Amino acid sequence: MSSSIKSVVFAAGVAFAPLSIAQAEEDAPPPILFTNVDVFDGFSPDLLMDANVLVEGNVITQVSTDPIDMEGAFVIDGTGKTMTPGLIDMHQHVMLNPPEGTAAYQTRWDEASGGAIAQHHLVNNILMKGITSVRDIAGDPLDIAKAIDMGLIPGPRIVSSGGAISQTGGHGDWAGRNVPPGIIAEHADVTQASQNSWTVDGPDEVTKAVRLNLRRGAGFIKVMGGGGVSSEFDPLDIMGLSEEEVAKAVEIAADNGTYVAVHAYHDESYERHLRLGTRSFEHGFLISEDMVKKMVAKYKETEDIVWSFQCFMSVNSFGSYESMPAFFTHEQKLKGVRVGEGVRAMSKWMNEYDMFTIGGSDMFSPGLVEKIKEDITCNVDAGFTPAQALKHWTGNAGIVMAWSGPKNPYPSFHLGRIAPESYADILLWDGNPLEDINLILDESKLQLVMKDGRAYKNTLADSDSIMYRPAVSEPKVYP
Numbered sequence: 001m002s003s004s005i006k007s008v009v010f011a012a013g014v015a016f017a018p019l020s021i022a023q024a025e026e027d028a029p030p031p032i033l034f035t036n037v038d039v040f041d042g043f044s045p046d047l048l049m050d051a052n053v054l055v056e057g058n059v060i061t062q063v064s065t066d067p068i069d070m071e072g073a074f075v076i077d078g079t080g081k082t083m084t085p086g087l088i089d090m091h092q093h094v095m096l097n098p099p100e101g102t103a104a105y106q107t108r109w110d111e112a113s114g115g116a117i118a119q120h121h122l123v124n125n126i127l128m129k130g131i132t133s134v135r136d137i138a139g140d141p142l143d144i145a146k147a148i149d150m151g152l153i154p155g156p157r158i159v160s161s162g163g164a165i166s167q168t169g170g171h172g173d174w175a176g177r178n179v180p181p182g183i184i185a186e187h188a189d190v191t192q193a194s195q196n197s198w199t200v201d202g203p204d205e206v207t208k209a210v211r212l213n214l215r216r217g218a219g220f221i222k223v224m225g226g227g228g229v230s231s232e233f234d235p236l237d238i239m240g241l242s243e244e245e246v247a248k249a250v251e252i253a254a255d256n257g258t259y260v261a262v263h264a265y266h267d268e269s270y271e272r273h274l275r276l277g278t279r280s281f282e283h284g285f286l287i288s289e290d291m292v293k294k295m296v297a298k299y300k301e302t303e304d305i306v307w308s309f310q311c312f313m314s315v316n317s318f319g320s321y322e323s324m325p326a327f328f329t330h331e332q333k334l335k336g337v338r339v340g341e342g343v344r345a346m347s348k349w350m351n352e353y354d355m356f357t358i359g360g361s362d363m364f365s366p367g368l369v370e371k372i373k374e375d376i377t378c379n380v381d382a383g384f385t386p387a388q389a390l391k392h393w394t395g396n397a398g399i400v401m402a403w404s405g406p407k408n409p410y411p412s413f414h415l416g417r418i419a420p421e422s423y424a425d426i427l428l429w430d431g432n433p434l435e436d437i438n439l440i441l442d443e444s445k446l447q448l449v450m451k452d453g454r455a456y457k458n459t460l461a462d463s464d465s466i467m468y469r470p471a472v473s474e475p476k477v478y479p
Ligand SMILES: [Zn+2]
Pocket: 091, 093, 138, 362
């Protein structure tokens, strides 16, 4: 009996009669033992050579250079291969791919096709390329995330902020110039009706938007702290949410055991958010060396803030006026040029002063989403070592995912580590990406993608082999 049929039988059995323990054990997938593999654990610059790694169910239970004896385990020979944790993209916008471009949710049909396109990318350009988790940080893929977690459709883990929270005319205000803001007006802004962003004004409206996001399953809150490149009404130098609005967002997030992430570029907004308790600082490409030092000092004291680096989009896409996305206006391209100039200095300071850093691609529109992993190789071009670049995308990312506290949808084990008590999100590479980071861009070198203990890609065994544990959808049955 194939294991997919077995799972269905198992699930159906739960609904009608309690299974005997012996029956349940027989149906449980056997453990998987990786032998003789070189391990990047998510943090250490040195590989653990010739290690053995045991996966039981959806969790890593043992990592050892001593032999691991596990009766009945599938054995995968890891000789000559490097094991890393599944990659975690900490700055994604999976819903912002409608056919007409970033902010073109002008009809409900855009929303429907946007969802279909999102699911296509989540499988083909994210999960199958080794990105087993994304932190979605503006946009509302919460129903897709739920369907993935229920095993109804394939995809990566998604921890989402829900709609970004912005003031009228801010970075999250994607309506046309003459469209009435808000979702209640007769000619409502459909961008907001899609809940990919909230345009709100005043602490009361912020409270409502934060709570609505958390009610729908958001893991944290994203706010707009200043101007942005891709939006129309907001020069880079303006401030976003006011003091009272930021304080309210931080308060409600903290009341729910989670945190606020901010989109911001310059010293003034970084200063406001640092003072008011925001924890995840995105972008920051125009901040001064003094502000970098303040960030590092705060991190060293509290360990509760992080800088989130979008390397490719700032260094490459905003590298010159000509390299800007074609749908940008002239003003948007000029803003991009300023960001491209600022990032080179500030990322060097962040590295030099050893700021706690995560990596997030911000690469989501067609033409970019296909090459998300170039954000990781870009980290190396920007002066970080390959091990640091991978740490930004694995171990450090997993620490920040856990900051969602009771709102974390994956609370049982660590994310982003090859270590006991970590989710079995595992990649096997033919070769060593710590020696040559560009290896991660060659899909033929990625031989195994495992998420939650199940193989989605496995070129080491035929799909009908017992060595290939298929990524079947296991329907959950709720009595
Ligand atoms: Zn972004």
